[in-house]
Amino acid sequence: MNAAPRSELFAPETKSLLRFLTCGSVDDGKSTLIGxxxxDTKLLFDDQVATLASDSRKYGTAGDDLDFALLVDGLAAEREQGITIDVAYRFFATERRKFIVADTPGHEQYTRNMATGASNSDLAVILVDARQGILTQTRRHSFIVSLLGIRHVVLAVNKIDLVDFSQERFDAIVAEYRVMTAGLGFETFQAVPLSARFGDNVLTKSERMPWYTGPSLVRYLEGIDVARSAEHQPFRMPVQWVNRPNLDFRGFSGTIASGIVRPGEEVVVAGSGHVSRVKSIVTADGNLDEASAGQSITLTLEDEIDVSRGDILAAASARPELAEQFAARVIWMHEDALQPGRPYLIKIGTRTVGASISAISHKINVNTYAPEPARALALNEVGEVNIVLRDAIAFDPFTEIPGTGAFIFIDRMTNQTVGAGMIRSGLRRATNVHWQELKVSKVARAALNHQKPTVLWFTGLSGAGKSTIAALVEKKLHAASRHTYVLDGDNVRHGLNKDLGFTDADRVENIRRVAEVAKLFADAGLIVIVSFISPFRAERQLARDLLDDGEFVEIHVDTSLEIAEQRDAKGLYRKAREGLIKNFTGIDSAYEPPERPELRLAGGTSAPEELADQVIAYLAENGYLERDEETDWSI
Structure with a gap:
């Protein structure tokens, strides 16, 4: 390998950086193109070329030629199957520009991996096999590219050598693609006929296609400007860190999402509305006269105003919106479906807030772009949803400023990223609906009842003994003049929740409604006894989050499936195993046992009376019941 390419790799930082991804159907040649x-840009050492030659003989599909796909398909499974599974990132450079390219999977089941690669890219190179033309995955990937805000697209018609470098075939594919993507909002579009295997129109123009008058792929990527629009948007900077090294310096660090900022300009803290002027723009290399989108900086302000991590500093003359409900388009990226009512975390910019889906308007068939009805979103599905947040956030519609309009969903229990979304617009609450201030407080009601408001949440398999124990607990409390109410799973489904079935979506809504009712009863100062299978941890966490600290007592009636089936007086387990009952917990629907319940009852080995006494003892020992001379329950 020559020294000159290495000098390109470590060239002065005046070169701009372009992040792009390649996507397309399986075997369209994405990895071969990157290899x-x-x-061709001479970024491989001699030993890498030698290894490639050896691997090409062992794994390759290009005969005696080098199989360039093997430079990127690093996973053993990919080499064995001949497909890309993971997202592979590679760096290369030319004299004019630096590039980071993401090779993303083509198979439908790895759509979420493709979305991950697209989330950090400025441009998409969508490959099409000249023999196959536009396929379903071409439509799918083009839609997701548009969904994730990429506005610059190159259609690479690959393997043009296998159709005899036909201009007619190339023109037909390009015309079909233009019609298909007419409504996707791409700002720039360039079609390039090429052969990744032989290098035609990749780095330089090919003499075998004199009819093509456009640039080669690399020359086009060197020249396209993708950053200009971000600089022309209003200034936005999510605060990543409050920089306070000593008493004399207080700055706010972050990466500029859009716009330009200069000393002396007015900025606003989007959430609070506090306004100040920029005093200085500080970087490790010294102060700047201006900074623009993409730069990481520290701002100091002329006034001592309250700014924290998660706040957005914005141009005072063009402020973002502020709302706690918004409409969004979501791509779901987890095996467990998105369910309305289930609590999640949303991270937008540098701020993380609790959220839930209040409604799914529809899902979008990414193969036809047609809306379809939906009650949940499964892995790789895209939908239009309404989202409710626990706190208002500052945002911009994604189509206007992607940096403050994109967010991710985080599972509250595992901390995994489970989805990505783009805000379409804020949803305004009805201005005539207000929380009514009441004259008697929860504390006053509880004091009258000589007890602490509590929700005893019994969870366990069907047949575990929840209802039996709950009834005994209420009987004992009632005998001691305590004020209670039982919410039982079967009873509630006769009225409040009789419109719900037993799908995962219905189960989530079932528990959400019960949790809200339990909250109201707790506000009345009662001891609320809830007896529900409530199979999902996330919904039990939702119920806990609705209540004040210490008011939620999770009680796991820990009875094995074997014992629960033996107690099956209603024959439900038998019917479920025969396929007569669908979505039955423990059989064909999962039960997620509590990890750290306040109380765990050995439902399979102890008598119900004994277990009920354990609950009463817990309440007395933990201050939920005031001293009573007859029962000797004490704080």
């Missing part, structure tokens, strides 16, 4: 780019 060819690395080879």
């Amino acid at each position: 060819r780019l690395l080879y």
Whole structure:
């Protein structure tokens, strides 16, 4: 390998950086194209080329030629199957520009991996096999690229050598693609006929296609401007860190999402509305006269105003919206479906807030772009949803400023990223609906009842003994003049929740409604006894979050499936195993046992009376019941 390419790799930082991804159907040649780019730009050492030659003989599909796809398909499973599974990132550079390219999977089941690669990219190279033309995955990937805000697209018609470098075939594919993507909002579009295997129109123009008058792929990527629009948007900077090294310096650090900022300009803290002027723009290399989108900086302000991590500093003359409800488009990226009512965390910019889906308007068939009805979103599905947040956030519609309009869903229990979304617009609450201030407080009601408001949440399999124990607990409390109410799973489904079935979505809504009712009863100062299978941890956490600290007592009636089936007086387990009952917990629907319940009852080995006494003892020992001379229950 020559020294000159290494000098390109470590060239002065005046070169701009372009992040792009390649996507397309399986075997369209994405990995081969990236391998060819690395080879032609001379970024491979001699030992890498030797290894590639050896691997090409062992794994390759290009005969005696080098199989450039093997430079990127690093996973053993990919080499064995001949497909890309994971997202592979590679760096290369030319004299004019630096590039980071993401090779994303083509198979439908790995759509979420493709979305991950698209989330950090400025441009998409969508490959099409000249023999196959536009396929379903071409439509799918083009839609997701548009969904995730990429506005610059290159259609690479690959394997043009296998159709004899036909201009007619190339023109037909390009015309079909233009019609298909007419409504996707791409700002720039360039079609390039190429052969990644042989390098035609990759780095330089090919003499075998004199009819093509456009640039080669690399020359086009070197020249396209993708950053200009971000700089022309209003200034936005999510605060990542409050920089306070000593008493004399207080700055706010973050990466500028959009716009330009200069000393002396007015900025606003989007959430609070506090306004100040920029005093200085500080970086490790010294102060700047201005900073623009993409730069990481620290701002100091002329006034001592309250700014924290998660706040957005914005141009005072063009402020973002502020809302606690908004409409969004979501791509779901987890095996467990998105369910309305289930609590999640949403991270937008540098701020994380609790959220839930209040409604799914529809899902979108990404193969036809047609809306379809939906009650949940499964893995890789895209939908239009309404989202409710626990706190108002500052945002911009994604189509206007992607940096403050994109967010991710985080599972509250595992902390995994489970989805990505783009805000379409804020939803305004009805201005005539207000929380009514009441004259008697929860504390006053509880004091009258000589007890602490509490929700005893019994959870366990069907047949575990929840209802039996709950009834005994209420009987004992009632005998001691305590004020209680039982919410039983079967009873509630006769009225409040009789419109719900037993799908995962219905189960989530079932528990959400019960949790809200339990909250109201707790506000009345009662001891609320809830007896529900409530199979999902997330919904039990939702119920806990609705209440004040210490008011939620999770009680796991820990009875094995074997014992629960033996107690099956209603024959439900038998019917479920025969397929007569669908979505039955423990059989064909999962039960997620509590990890750290306040109380765990050995439902399979102890008598119900004994277990009920354990609950009463817990309440007395933990201050939920005032001293009573007859029962000797004490704080």
